[in-house]
Amino acid sequence: MDNGENYSRFLSGDKNALEDIVREYMDGLVLYLCSFTDNIVTAEEIAEDTFVKLYADRPSFRGRSTFRTWLYAIGRNTAIDHIRKHKKYREVSADDLYSLSDLADIEREYIRDEERILLRRTMEKLCEDYRQVLYLVYFENFTNSEAGAVMKKSERQIRNLLYRAKKALKLLLEKEGFEYEGL
Numbered sequence: 001m002d003n004g005e006n007y008s009r010f011l012s013g014d015k016n017a018l019e020d021i022v023r024e025y026m027d028g029l030v031l032y033l034c035s036f037t038d039n040i041v042t043a044e045e046i047a048e049d050t051f052v053k054l055y056a057d058r059p060s061f062r063g064r065s066t067f068r069t070w071l072y073a074i075g076r077n078t079a080i081d082h083i084r085k086h087k088k089y090r091e092v093s094a095d096d097l098y099s100l101s102d103l104a105d106i107e108r109e110y111i112r113d114e115e116r117i118l119l120r121r122t123m124e125k126l127c128e129d130y131r132q133v134l135y136l137v138y139f140e141n142f143t144n145s146e147a148g149a150v151m152k153k154s155e156r157q158i159r160n161l162l163y164r165a166k167k168a169l170k171l172l173l174e175k176e177g178f179e180y181e182g183l
Contacts, residue, residue, distance in 0.1 A: 004067035011058060022051050025068065028140055029075050035131045036079040038124060046082050050075040069146045072136075076150055122172045130165035137162060 009017035
């Protein structure tokens with residue numbers, strides 16, 4: 001269980017501990033925040049702001065959840081603040097920044113990438129809560145209770161959201177002609 005040892009080290013004066021925290025959580029936090037912004041660059045900025053809050057404000061971590069859950073909740077609140085401040089601005093989608101990698105089996109990779117793009121675009125059509133719960137549980141491997149702590153919902157609400165989100169995603173994917181297994 002992630003009990004925030006690096007954060008405790010940072011609060012005790014170890015500057016390298018914050019670097020360890022950023023290294024460990026930056027990628028996952030950015031991808032989660034992208035579910036709010038639909039823009040990877042903006043999500044990176046918000047993630048950086050989240051780590052700046054840790055550095056400058058030094059909020060207390062009480063250990064009621066895992067450190068990752070607590071950090072993602074701070075990131076979520078930072079994203080909500082950012083969205084409120086920048087409501088009138090709309091930026092380019094992360095899919096527009098996508099480039100095909102140069103691998104041995106380009107055709108298979110291309111098909112896989114197209115499926116990911118279709119899944120990402122289809123998920124963008126879902127309401128914000130559906131996108132968030134699917135991302136947290138299936139992409140970040142949060143438990144229902146951890147996802148509930150991040151989203152400020154009960155475990156039962158998370159289970160219901162997951163059920164409805166999967167059902168809505170399945171219907172949208174079927175409309176798009178997506179062939180899937182086990183969704």
